[in-house]
Amino acid sequence: MSRMLLVIALGAAVLGAGCSQVSKIATQVGVSEGAITQEEADSINRSVVAMEKAWTDITPEQEHYIGRAVAATLLASYPALDDAGANAYLNRLGQTLALASDRPETFGGYHFLLLDSDEINAFACPGGLVLVTRGLVACCDSEDALAAVLAHEIGHVAGKHGLRAIKASRLTSALTIVAAEGARNLGGEDLARLSDDLEGTIGDITQTLVNNGYSRDLERAADTAAVAVLGRVGYNPRGLESMLDRMQARWKPSGPGFMQTHPSPRDRLADVSASLKGFAPLEASTVRQARFAAALDGI
Secondary structure, eight states, X not given: OOHHHHHHHHHHHHHHHTOHHHHHHHHHHHHHTTSSOHHHHHHHHHHHHHHHHHTSOOOHHHHHHXXXXXXXXXXXXXXXXXXXXXXXXXXXHHHHXXXXXXXXOOSSOOEEEEEOOSSOOEEEETTTEEEEEHHHHTTOSSHHHHHHHHHHHHHHHHTTHHHHHHHHHHHHHHHHHHHHHHHHHHSOHHHHHHHHHHHHGGGGHXXXXXXXXXXXXXXXXXXXXXXXXXXXXXXXXXXXXXXXXHHHHTOOTTSSTHXXXXXXXXXXXXHHHHHHTTOOOOOOOHHHHHHHHHHHTTO
């Protein structure tokens, strides 16, 4: 067995054990037997520590600050809408829905903000920061439909869908370190340069997550959660159906943002149709419709 394969096999064994102490014992044996050098042993141990961190549960406080960092990144590309009245309305509606969700409290609380963009998009940042574009609001013709948008994003937060992606990226980062460390110690200059390139991609994790969006399974979970929340508050869950219908009419698979990262509205409607059975057709309340129009007219 080559030295590189031996180190990779030893690394795989200790990573599977999930314990840095086991790693230290195993690498000490490897060094004492002359199978690996001390430098290689240190490399494996660093990789195991990284893997252990990748599996560490993120605390609510950490989730909050991760969400703030993601939101800050988004706001650098999507400016906030400067309309205090519209944002206050969005927050009143969002807070009401969040209280009825399966996760009514987060470390920093829920916050909702309109983005000054025609793009059809919304972002549920970890911890409860929800950003919604003007373009997506335009897909809503009633307060019930807008409530469906917010309930869907709250479903992502309550399900910690963003954290799933971040954990996966941290795991990828750790595996990158394994590859990079092995390459640095066991290869020549070309492999060392390759390891540097791999390590350099770790800083792009947040941007990659934003561009990739959520999977169809997680979108289905958020829509299902939205139907439940809307029913608890007293909104007609068919507002979700109305919003998706209008979104489908504007849908261009090659379009920007949301259209490239999410399942089509048609697919989402098919996935959620069973949950909507039994609900009456949507009839917008006069009071709600007046409130909706007064708050969002002109944006």
